[in-house]
Every structure is written in structure tokens, then in C-alpha cells.
Amino acid sequence: MxxxxxxxxxxxxxxxxxxxxxxxxxLLTQILSQSNGMEHGLSAFERFLFTRxxxxxxxxxxxxxxxxWGVLGSRFPTLISALIG
Amino acid sequence: MTNYLWQAIASPLxxxxxxxxxxELAVSAGIVCVAAFxxxxxxxxxxxxxxxxxxxxALDPAGxxxxxxxxxxxxxxxxxxxxxxxxxxxxGLRFRQILSVWGLSYIPNVLCILLxxxxxxxxxxxxxxxxxxxxxxxxxxxxxxxxxIFFYLFLRQTMNVSLRELALTVLASAAVFVILxxxxxxxxxxxxxx
Numbered sequence: 001m002x003x004x005x006x007x008x009x010x011x012x013x014x015x016x017x018x019x020x021x022x023x024x025x026x027l028l029t030q031i032l033s034q035s036n037g038m039e040h041g042l043s044a045f046e047r048f049l050f051t052r053x054x055x056x057x058x059x060x061x062x063x064x065x066x067x068x069w070g071v072l073g074s075r076f077p078t079l080i081s082a083l084i085g
Numbered sequence: 086m087t088n089y090l091w092q093a094i095a096s097p098l099x100x101x102x103x104x105x106x107x108x109e110l111a112v113s114a115g116i117v118c119v120a121a122f123x124x125x126x127x128x129x130x131x132x133x134x135x136x137x138x139x140x141x142x143a144l145d146p147a148g149x150x151x152x153x154x155x156x157x158x159x160x161x162x163x164x165x166x167x168x169x170x171x172x173x174x175x176x177g178l179r180f181r182q183i184l185s186v187w188g189l190s191y192i193p194n195v196l197c198i199l200l201x202x203x204x205x206x207x208x209x210x211x212x213x214x215x216x217x218x219x220x221x222x223x224x225x226x227x228x229x230x231x232x233x234i235f236f237y238l239f240l241r242q243t244m245n246v247s248l249r250e251l252a253l254t255v256l257a258s259a260a261v262f263v264i265l266x267x268x269x270x271x272x273x274x275x276x277x278x279x
Contacts, residue, residue, distance in 0.1 A: 050097060050242070052096075053097060056234065057228075058227060061223045061224070061226040064226050066219070069218075074215075076219070077218035080218040080222050084201070084205070084221075
């Protein structure tokens with residue numbers, strides 16, 4: 001490497017590095033997620049679903065069973081009896 | 086072991102990860118074995134011993150052993166399917182990791198078998214009360230939704246699939262599940278072991 005190339009290289013390294021828009025925020029979010037034991041890429045709903053599965057299943061179960069009862073009416077106990085065998 | 090179980094029940098996000106932790110495979114396999122044993126040997130034996138009906142079912146040790154083997158085999162087949170899909174998607178998931186995590190999703194299966202057994206032991210096993218039918222129905226739906234959450238968590242967190250891969254995995258799983266359900270019913274498995 002001659003002097004000219006060496007000078008050019010030093011000039012290039014002196015240029016301040018600018019991060020792309022949103023890169024710092026993405027990095028910060030990733031670090032915070034990892035420190036909380038959560039993988040990045042999960043939506044808020046998915047995080048709620050995966051951290052409170054019992055509550056979610058409970059709410060869904062009551063809603064779905066209630067809807068089924070509403071649709072079937074008096075035939076609902078018969079269906080349950082048939083399922084039990 | 087109890088720590089794993091508690092985490093899998095209350096907040097499964099940490100245990101359904103790719104990080105391999107010592108003893109996780111043993112816990113996972115243990116849960117599957119308990120579910121398989123209860124569903125194929127334990128509960129049928131208790132029901133047969135306790136329920137006093139004229140059409141009292143006779144115990145079939147060979148059939149029970151077959152159902153137990155089929156339950157364990159269905160777990161391995163589903164894990165093999167996930168492993169094959171992981172290989173196809175090139176997301177670097179090893180078979181041991183799948184075995185270690187997917188077995189944890191059998192906790193609702195164990196509870197479903199116990200609930201089903203409890204209802205089998207009821208005299209006559211007839212539900213005529215609306216409220217009782219609602220409670221029993223809600224309990225079964227609760228376990229079904231819980232299992233579905235485990236399935237979705239496994240795909241999103243452990244397999245780390247994209248939206249297109251998620252759709253493909255769900256379709257492939259549904260086809261295999263239907264075949265396994267049919268095969269399971271052929272060997273006398275009453276509560277699905279998936």
C-alpha cells in the first residue's frame with residue numbers, strides 16, 4: 001500500500017457512521033425483549049396469549065360454550081352426554 | 086421437574102424456546118408417558134373395576150398395550166413431521182429439541198383423560214342439567230383451546246415459522262392428525278393423543 005492509498009483509507013475511516021432510520025430503535029427493542037425473556041417478532045396479542053394461556057383459554061371456553069348452548073338450546077345436554085359416551 | 090411443569094402451565098413462553106435445558110427431554114417424555122399410560126391402561130382398568138353395569142367391559146391387556154404403543158408412536162410421528170418441516174424450512178431445529186418441547190403440550194391431554202375418566206365413573210354418565218352440561222362442555226373446550234395455544238406457541242416460538250410456513254405446517258399437521266386420530270380410534274384410544 002502506497003502513501004496515497006494509505007491517506008485515502010484514513011480519510012474513509014474518519015467519516016462518521018450514520019445508522020439507517022429505525023435501526024437504533026429496532027436494536028433497542030430486541031435487547032429489551034431478550035432481557036425480558038421474550039423473542040422478538042411476537043405481536044402484543046401473541047405475547048398475551050403465550051404468557052397468559054390459562055386466562056385466554058378460560059375466556060374462549062366460556063364464550064364458545066355459551067354460544068354453542070345458545071344455538072343448540074335444550075339439545076345441548078344431549079350433545080354433551082353423547083360426547084361423554 | 087416441577088419448575089418446568091409450572092412454567093409450561095402458567096407461562097410457557099420460556100420453556101417453548103430453542104434453548105436446550107438439562108432435564109427438559111425427561112420431563113417432556115414423562116408427560117407423554119403419563120398421558121399414554123392413563124389413556125390406554127390406567128383409566129380403562131379403573132373404569133372396568135369401578136363401574137357396575139351389566140355391559141361391563143372386559144379388560145384386554147393386549148389391546149391396552151397396543152393403545153399405549155400407538156399413543157407413544159403418535160407423539161414420535163408428530164415430532165418427526167415437525168422435524169421434517171423444519172428441515173424443509175431450513176430453520177435448524179433438531180429432533181431432540183422438538184421431542185423436548187412438544188411433549189410439554191400433552192399437559193391438557195392428561196387433564197382431558199382425567200376429566201373423561203371422571204365422567205365415565207358417574208352413575209349412568211347422563212347429563213340432563215343445563216348448567217352441568219355447560220360446565221362440562223366449557224371444561225372440554227378449555228382444554229382444547231389450551232392445546233391449540235400450545236400448538237401455535239410451538240410453531241411461532243420453537244419452530245419460528247413465517248406466515249407462509251405457518252399455513253403449510255397447519256395444513257400438513259391437520260392431515261397427519263386426522264390420520265392419527267383414525268388410527269388411534271382403530272386401536273381403542275378414546276381420548277385423542279396428539
